[in-house]
Amino acid sequence: MSLGRVILVGGGPGREDLLTLAAVSALKSADVVLFDRLAPHKHLAEMAPQAVLIDVGKTPGHHPIPQIEIERLMVAHAKQGSCVVRLKGGDPFVFGRGGEEVAACRTAGIDVQVIPGVTSAVAVPSAAGIPITQRDVSRIFTVVSGHAPLSENELRGLAGLAGTIVVLMGVSNMPQITQGLVRHGMPANTPMAVIERGYANDQRTLISTLGSIVYDAANAAVTSPAVIVIGEVVALANSEGAGAAQLIRESASHIPWE
Amino acid sequence: MSLGRVILVGGGPGREDLLTLAAVSALKSADVVLFDRLAPHKHLAEMAPQAVLIDVGKTPGHHPIPQIEIERLMVAHAKQGSCVVRLKGGDPFVFGRGGEEVAACRTAGIDVQVIPGVTSAVAVPSAAGIPITQRDVSRIFTVVSGHAPLSENELRGLAGLAGTIVVLMGVSNMPQITQGLVRHGMPANTPMAVIERGYANDQRTLISTLGSIVYDAANAAVTSPAVIVIGEVVALANSEGAGAAQLIRESASHIPWE
Numbered sequence: 001m002s003l004g005r006v007i008l009v010g011g012g013p014g015r016e017d018l019l020t021l022a023a024v025s026a027l028k029s030a031d032v033v034l035f036d037r038l039a040p041h042k043h044l045a046e047m048a049p050q051a052v053l054i055d056v057g058k059t060p061g062h063h064p065i066p067q068i069e070i071e072r073l074m075v076a077h078a079k080q081g082s083c084v085v086r087l088k089g090g091d092p093f094v095f096g097r098g099g100e101e102v103a104a105c106r107t108a109g110i111d112v113q114v115i116p117g118v119t120s121a122v123a124v125p126s127a128a129g130i131p132i133t134q135r136d137v138s139r140i141f142t143v144v145s146g147h148a149p150l151s152e153n154e155l156r157g158l159a160g161l162a163g164t165i166v167v168l169m170g171v172s173n174m175p176q177i178t179q180g181l182v183r184h185g186m187p188a189n190t191p192m193a194v195i196e197r198g199y200a201n202d203q204r205t206l207i208s209t210l211g212s213i214v215y216d217a218a219n220a221a222v223t224s225p226a227v228i229v230i231g232e233v234v235a236l237a238n239s240e241g242a243g244a245a246q247l248i249r250e251s252a253s254h255i256p257w258e
Numbered sequence: 259m260s261l262g263r264v265i266l267v268g269g270g271p272g273r274e275d276l277l278t279l280a281a282v283s284a285l286k287s288a289d290v291v292l293f294d295r296l297a298p299h300k301h302l303a304e305m306a307p308q309a310v311l312i313d314v315g316k317t318p319g320h321h322p323i324p325q326i327e328i329e330r331l332m333v334a335h336a337k338q339g340s341c342v343v344r345l346k347g348g349d350p351f352v353f354g355r356g357g358e359e360v361a362a363c364r365t366a367g368i369d370v371q372v373i374p375g376v377t378s379a380v381a382v383p384s385a386a387g388i389p390i391t392q393r394d395v396s397r398i399f400t401v402v403s404g405h406a407p408l409s410e411n412e413l414r415g416l417a418g419l420a421g422t423i424v425v426l427m428g429v430s431n432m433p434q435i436t437q438g439l440v441r442h443g444m445p446a447n448t449p450m451a452v453i454e455r456g457y458a459n460d461q462r463t464l465i466s467t468l469g470s471i472v473y474d475a476a477n478a479a480v481t482s483p484a485v486i487v488i489g490e491v492v493a494l495a496n497s498e499g500a501g502a503a504q505l506i507r508e509s510a511s512h513i514p515w516e
Contacts, residue, residue, distance in 0.1 A: 010376075017280040020270070020376060024279065091380050092389075095397065099389035099494060116381035118268075118278060122349050123374035131350075131357035133403070139353065140412060142400040142419070145391070153418055154398060161400070161415035236357060 004031070004078040006105045008098050010091040010117015011039035013124055015199040016047075022115045023087075027051070031082035034074060038089030038120075038225060048085065067097060071104035078110045091119040095145045095168055119143075121166045124198030124227040128205040129237045137232050138164045146170020146228065150177055159184035164231035171224045175214050181230070182210060191234035196226040207237060262289070262336040264363045266356050268349040268375015269297035271382055273457040274305075280373045281345075285309070289340035292332060296347030296378075296483060306343065325355060329362035336368045349377040353403045353426055377401075379424045382456030382485040386463040387495045395490050396422045404428020404486065408435055417442035422489035429482045433472050439488070440468060449492035454484040465495060 007026045012018035019040060027033065027048040034054045035041045044053050054073065056065040065073075070086075077084045092098030092114055105112035121143040125132050132141045140163030144150065147169045150158075158165050159181050170177060171194070182188050188211030196204045208216040210230060265284045270276035277298060285291065285306040292312045293299045302311050312331065315322040323331075328344075335342045350356030350372055363370035379401040383390050390399045398421030402408065405427045408416075416423055417439050428435060429452070440446050446469030454462045466474040468488060 012278070013374075015280075017283065018278050018374065020276050020278055021282065022273075022275040025275065091376075091384075093384050093391060094380060094399075095391050097393060099392040099395075099491075102389070114384050116271075116276065116376050116384045118349075118374050118376055119380055122352060122377055126349075126351050126372050126374045131360070133351060133353050134357040135355060137357075139406075140400060140402040141352075142398060142421070144398040144421075148397075153420060157415045157417075157419035159415075160411055160418065162411060163400070163402075233357075 002081055003110060004080065004082040004084060005111040005113070006074055006078050006084045006086060006101075008086045008088065008092040008101055008112065008114045010096075010115060010119075011036075011087050011089055012118035013090060013120040013127075013199050014038060014040055016040045016043060018118045018123065018199070020115065020117065023117065026085050026115060027087070029083055030085040032077045032084045033087055034070060034084065035087040036089050039087045041087070044087075051085070067100070071101055074101065075104060075108040075110055078105070079108070088117070089120065091117045094119045094121060094143065095147075120198060120227055121168055124195050125166065125193070125229045125233075127198050127203060128193060128195045130193060130229055130233055131236060132164045132166065132229070132233060134233050134236060137236070140164070141166060141231075143168065144170075146173045146177060149173050150180060152180070155180035156184045159186040164229065164233050167228035167230070169224070170228050171217075171222060171226050174217060174228065177228075178210050178214055186210060188212075190230060191232060193229045193234045193237065194222050194226050195229070196222060198225075198227055205237070207234060260339055261368060262338065262340040262342060263369040263371070264332055264336050264342045264344060264359075266344045266346065266350040266359060266370065266372045268354075268373060268377075269294075269345050269347055270376035271348060271378040271385075271457050272296060272298055274298045274301060276376050276381065276457070278373065278375065281375065284343050284373060285345070287341055288343040290335045290342045291345055292328060292342065293345040294347050297345045299345070302345075309343070325358065329359055332359065333362060333366040333368055336363070337366070346375070347378065349375045352377045352379060352401065353405075378456060378485055379426060382453050383424065383451070383487045383491075385456050385461060386451060386453045388451060388487055388491055389494060390422045390424065390487070390491060392491050392494060395494070398422070399424060399489075401426065402428075404431045404435060407431050408438060410438070413438035414442045417444040422487065422491050425486040425488070427482070428486050429475075429480060429484050432475060432486065436468050436472055444468060446470075448488060449490060451487045451492045451495065452480050452484050453487070454480060456483075456485055463495070465492060
């Protein structure tokens with residue numbers, strides 16, 4: 001029996017039409033699809049008609065199938081000759097543990113390829129009308145995982161850069177992150193946004209400031225998944241200017257190009 | 259006559275199959291397409307069959323059509339009732355002047371939407387086998403425009419973060435950037451890569467170190483467009499380890515999923 005192969009596919013921020021043509025083509029030829037909860041998966045049965053679909057349901061803080069078991073499944077199916085698509089939310093190399101999955105395949109002698117995807121770090125702010133860079137406002141942006149608390153070096157470096165900061169998986173560590181940035185000199189009135197469920201029909205954006213957002217997010221009952229954006233570009237999201245926390249409910253009709 | 263509209267479309271790093279389904283659909287319905295040189299444009303006549311195609315040829319340091327004229331064209335065609343697609347390389351909000359183009363449309367009262375794209379900042383390293391984040395190596399990455407020299411604050415902040423640094427449009431400022439990072443304490447032996455013409459058939463990757471890459475890039479005659487990656491993740495690109503500058507020529511067959 002000949003060996004199969006593994007294709008790591010970036011599924012983008014969740015909307016099916018933000019899949020790439022290469023992703024669609026990989027799904028079409030897949031024998032097995034291992035998919036995450038944040039990847040677009042509602043119509044996988046039609047998109048990957050020959051495939052066995054396995055929900056490995058990886059969301060932050062909740063791993064129904066441990067990472068090592070995901071890698072074992074991926075390699076085992078490929079060894080049986082299958083074309084295995086590992087469909088991930090966003091891009092496979094942006095906190096997606098894609099590098100570890102590539103390494104697991106290489107160690108097992110399995111051919112592995114990576115199809116990049118639209119990363120939520122850039123696209124979700126965009127869905128809320130926030131450009132992460134803007135001439136004369138920000139020509140630098142940093143993307144950080146907020147899954148664990150940030151180190152003092154990280155907080156100091158971020159405060160010093162004075163560019164846009166995007167935090168993924170950071171809702172529960174928002175107090176540590178915002179207090180740390182202020183302690184290292186970032187102004188408490190720096191604009192800040194939390195975008196919940198980017199590109200979903202119930203996408204919601206909370207706009208506030210570095211100093212007030214923890215209080216405002218508690219009032220608004222903000223939950224994961226959410227993308228956090230800190231920096232002057234947040235002020236470009238609307239023309240009403242700053243002030244009290246602004247909660248913008250975006251219905252499907254406000255989401256771009258619908 | 260009713261007003262038309264503008265759709266800013268992220269075209270991804272240049273390969274046509276890295277266009278999203280939403281991008282393909284926008285092109286299909288376009289009456290006018292204004293495209294950049296780094297956007298995928300070889301088969302635009304088939305992809306946008308009804309459209310007038312206008313090459314605005316924006317590459318770093320070379321603007322055949324000034325930005326203000328691009329914005330004027332975009333608005334003028336929309337005012338005539340056309341569906342105008344502004345096709346950009348990468349993502350419209352990652353140094354793409356997308357924010358300015360959105361503002362120009364809003365000022366003119368034109369409906370404008372943004373379709374995010376696969377950003378070269380993440381995808382081009384991936385094409386060279388470099389994951390920009392990796393568990394236990396880097397959980398933070400910064401993307402900066404190297405079009406102008408970096409400020410002392412930026413260099414100090416980047417050196418302090420100790421995460422992955424991605425520089426776009428930075429080939430000509432590489433001496434200033436590398437010397438500045440070393441001066442602010444980043445080790446001269448930090449792995450560094452320059453990936454020229456990501457995803458093209460003649461994609462080429464130079465792997466060296468922060469201290470040596472300027473010399474090595476001159477020897478290898480590195481030119482724009484290129485994506486620069488600095489950080490420990492560069493060492494994951496291959497297993498041969500560091501040493502002298504490694505020049506890897508990647509033919510089409512080495513590019514992922516071909």
